[in-house]
Amino acid sequence: MRLFQxxxxxxxxxxxxxxxxxxxxxxxxxxxxxxxxxYVGHNHNSVPCRYSKQLFSSVLCxxxxxxxxxxxxxxxxxxxxxxxxxxxxxxDFSGKNLSQMSNVANSTNIMWHDxxxxxxxxxxxxxxxxxxxxxxxxxxxxxxxxxxALSRSLHSKGKLSYILDGDNIRHGLNQDLSFRAxxxxxxxxRIGEVAKLxxxxxVICITSxxxxxxxxxxxxxxxxxxxxxxxxxxxxxxxxCEARDPKGLYKxxxxxxxxxxxGIDDPYEPPSSCEIVLQQKGSNCKSPSDMAExxxxxxxxxxxLRA
Amino acid sequence: MSSVQALCQAxxxxxxxxxxCKLGFAKFCGINAVGLSRGRKSLLKPxxxxxxxxxxxxxxxxxxxxxHQVNKPNGINxxxxxxxxxxxxxxxxxxxxxxxxxxxxxxxxxxxxxxxxxxxxxxxxxxxxxxxxxxxxALSRSLHSKGKLTYILDGDNIRHGLNRDLSFRAxxxxxxxxRIGEVSKLxxxxxVICIASxxxxxxxxxxxxxxxxxxxxxxxxxxxxxxxxCEARDPKGLYKxxxxxxxxxxxGIDDPYEPPYSCEIVLQQKGSECMSPSDTAExxxxxxxxxxxLLx
Numbered sequence: 026m027r028l029f030q031x032x033x034x035x036x037x038x039x040x041x042x043x044x045x046x047x048x049x050x051x052x053x054x055x056x057x058x059x060x061x062x063x064y065v066g067h068n069h070n071s072v073p074c075r076y077s078k079q080l081f082s083s084v085l086c087x088x089x090x091x092x093x094x095x096x097x098x099x100x101x102x103x104x105x106x107x108x109x110x111x112x113x114x115x116x117d118f119s120g121k122n123l124s125q126m127s128n129v130a131n132s133t134n135i136m137w138h139d140x141x142x143x144x145x146x147x148x149x150x151x152x153x154x155x156x157x158x159x160x161x162x163x164x165x166x167x168x169x170x171x172x173x174a175l176s177r178s179l180h181s182k183g184k185l186s187y188i189l190d191g192d193n194i195r196h197g198l199n200q201d202l203s204f205r206a207x208x209x210x211x212x213x214x215r216i217g218e219v220a221k222l223x224x225x226x227x228v229i230c231i232t233s234x235x236x237x238x239x240x241x242x243x244x245x246x247x248x249x250x251x252x253x254x255x256x257x258x259x260x261x262x263x264x265x266c267e268a269r270d271p272k273g274l275y276k277x278x279x280x281x282x283x284x285x286x287x288g289i290d291d292p293y294e295p296p297s298s299c300e301i302v303l304q305q306k307g308s309n310c311k312s313p314s315d316m317a318e319x320x321x322x323x324x325x326x327x328x329x330l331r332a
Numbered sequence: 333m334s335s336v337q338a339l340c341q342a343x344x345x346x347x348x349x350x351x352x353c354k355l356g357f358a359k360f361c362g363i364n365a366v367g368l369s370r371g372r373k374s375l376l377k378p379x380x381x382x383x384x385x386x387x388x389x390x391x392x393x394x395x396x397x398x399x400h401q402v403n404k405p406n407g408i409n410x411x412x413x414x415x416x417x418x419x420x421x422x423x424x425x426x427x428x429x430x431x432x433x434x435x436x437x438x439x440x441x442x443x444x445x446x447x448x449x450x451x452x453x454x455x456x457x458x459x460x461x462x463x464x465x466x467x468x469x470a471l472s473r474s475l476h477s478k479g480k481l482t483y484i485l486d487g488d489n490i491r492h493g494l495n496r497d498l499s500f501r502a503x504x505x506x507x508x509x510x511r512i513g514e515v516s517k518l519x520x521x522x523x524v525i526c527i528a529s530x531x532x533x534x535x536x537x538x539x540x541x542x543x544x545x546x547x548x549x550x551x552x553x554x555x556x557x558x559x560x561x562c563e564a565r566d567p568k569g570l571y572k573x574x575x576x577x578x579x580x581x582x583x584g585i586d587d588p589y590e591p592p593y594s595c596e597i598v599l600q601q602k603g604s605e606c607m608s609p610s611d612t613a614e615x616x617x618x619x620x621x622x623x624x625x626l627l628x
Contacts, residue, residue: 150481185446185481187522197544198514201507211497218494219515226483226524248493 147227153184154329155224157249158231158320161242161296162259163288164274165266167313171259171303171320172233174313178321179229184330187223189216191234204285210241217245224253229329237293252327256299257320263288443523449480450625451520453545454616456529457538457592458555459584460570461562463609467555467599468529470609471616475525478617480626483519485512487530500581506537513541520549525625533589548623552595553616559584 148154158175160168172188179186191212195202199215202208213236223230236242246254266288267275278286285291301323303316324330444450454471456464468484475482487508491498495511498504509532519526532538542550562584563571574582581587597619599612620626 146476147481147483150476150479180442180446183446185443185523187443187518189518197517198511215494215511219518221493222483222485222515223519223522226519226522227481228522228524 144225144227151185151227153227153229155227156229156253156255156324156329157220157224157245158229158255158257159220159236159242159245160231160233160257160259161236161299162261163263163266163293164235164286165269165271166259166261167316168233168235168259170313171257171316172231174317175231175320178314178317182321182330184229185227186229186231189220189223189230189232189234191216191232191236194219194234210238213241213245217248220245221248224249229324235287235293237287237291239294239296242296255301255320255323256296257301257303258296258299259316260295260302260304440521440523447481447523448627449523449525450549450627451523452525452549452551452620452625453516453520453541454525454527454551454553455516455532455538455541456527456553456555457532457595458557459559459562459589460531460582461565461567462555462557463612464529464531464555466609467553467612467616468527470613471527474610474613474617475626478626480525481523482525482527485516485519485526485528485530487512487528487532490515490530506534509537509541513544516541517544520545525620531583531589533583533587535590535592538592551597551616551619551625552592553597553599554592554595555612556591556598556600 144155160172162168169190172190176186176188194216195212198219199212202212213234216232216234220230220232236245242256246256248254270276274283274286275289277283278289287293301320303311303319321330440451456468458464465486468486472482472484490512491508494515495508498508509530512528512530516526516528532541538552542552544550566572570579570582571585573579574585583589597616599607599615617626
């Protein structure tokens with residue numbers, strides 16, 4: 026109550042916080058969300074000016090009896106989210122209490138920097154909706170072929186697409202990863218993060234990798250906003266893939282030269298709830314163009330090909 | 333134009349005028365040079381095209397066919413480069429020899445043609461507090477107003493996502509820059525103008541990122557702001573923490589920053605006069621326009 030009176034007397038308006046007092050007279054503010062900074066003033070980048078920020082910091086320092094307060098202001102939606110690092114009298118550092126920073130376990134000094142050109146602006150420019158088409162299936166099921174056909178069809182419609190082939194990425198971004206189980210998951214995680222960046226850039230990102238485990242695919246789906254992840258399961262039986270064997274890998278795996286090959290040594294978990302299933306009906310084999318058209322009709326029905 | 337009209341008048345034939353409308357002047361000369369009989373065979377195709385609904389397909393097919401013929405030598409070089417790339421790329425991966433590079437027919441040139449821009453990476457480097465993110469936002473806004481597709485890879489934002497598993501050790505810092513370089517290479521290959529905004533203090537890491545991209549696709553922008561000005565600004569309060577000893581290995585205080593020797597653009601702050609972010613963005617955009625990055 027006394028603290029609240031002090032706050033009121035200093036004319037800090039619309040102030041909401043939850044404080045906890047400790048024996049060493051340090052204050053840890055856990056749930057501070059919004060502070061009205063209208064009187065503080067802003068420059069053209071919507072960041073509080075240095076002078077006003079210092080004034081505001083000094084007011085808060087006197088109010089909460091701490092040594093110093095550093096303000097970090099980020100603009101999110103309509104409010105100005107204010108977070109700060111408290112340095113108490115004894116130099117205690119409690120940055121980890123802030124929820125914005127809790128995602129990064131190694132450092133508490135990384136702030137999310139928003140930019141005025143957002144995803145909607147890029148999608149408006151491209152006249153398409155950025156999304157991730159995640160092709161999953163066994164080796165030899167035709168993922169790369171369908172990805173190429175899909176990219177060609179989208180390009181003929183004037184849509185910008187990009188293929189993240191799992192094998193190509195291993196030459197570049199993921200060249201430091203091996204084929205151990207945890208490195209395989211890391212491979213899928215990184216491709217998911219890059220696909221998220223491409224979708225945020227407005228590009229229709231077509232990922233083409235086996236990704237045999239449901240857990241990894243669900244983790245990638247959780248990265249995207251809802252509706253931006255389109256899982257396409259290319260349902261081709263194992264014996265058909267093995268009969269095709271376009272890269273000669275099944276032969277090597279059967280001969281024991283490749284360990285842990287998906288479909289032979291390691292299992293493949295079919296998706297339980299994916300958006301599109303491209304199924305091969307018996308011995309009747311659909312052409313890659315037909316399967317690509319099936320995906321494109323899904324995109325058109327759900328409004329991905331217009332902004 | 334007048335010479336073309338003169339040729340049309342000299343021929344005094346509506347058929348030639350139709351050909352002139354559909355085909356380019358150079359191709360018209362080509363047809364003329366081939367000979368009368370082969371020229372007559374080529375003349376029949378536009379007339380046939382006008383008679384049915386296949387006209388647009390044939391018209392689309394013609395540039396594609398021409399493009400294919402033009403790209404055929406490039407294709408030969410590309411296949412040679414592809415085999416060379418396979419040999420060199422496989423040696424990088426010591427764990428597996430079964431990864432083959434999968435080429436796709438929709439190439440970078442097609443995407444750049446679609447976007448009417450040249451995919452490149454604008455690598456903003458400078459001290460913390462020198463205005464990299466501000467310049468990146470202003471640059472993105474200006475390019476977007478010109479109808480160009482840009483994407484900002486902010487070093488801090490990437491640490492929340494792709495590089496979540498990295499710490500601030502020396503090797504993890506280099507890995508952070510390597511991964512951002514690889515992602516920017518992918519974005520540039522997709523035709524996007526990628527604006528990478530991170531300190532990247534070591535020349536070795538920046539040169540490694542430059543080596544990833546083709547010649548001319550890496551535009552290094554050095555924001556030359558003195559350390560005392562950055563420390564006086566201190567927009568994120570990090571210099572104060574570093575001076576107080578709370579942050580170890582901070583660039584500019586504990587760790588050195590190596591200015592680039594030969595970068596494309598240097599945005600220097602002249603004395604105490606500070607340029608606005610829009611002015612510095614215009615300097616970069618004029619460089620892009622001068623070198624043909626904003627037109628396919």
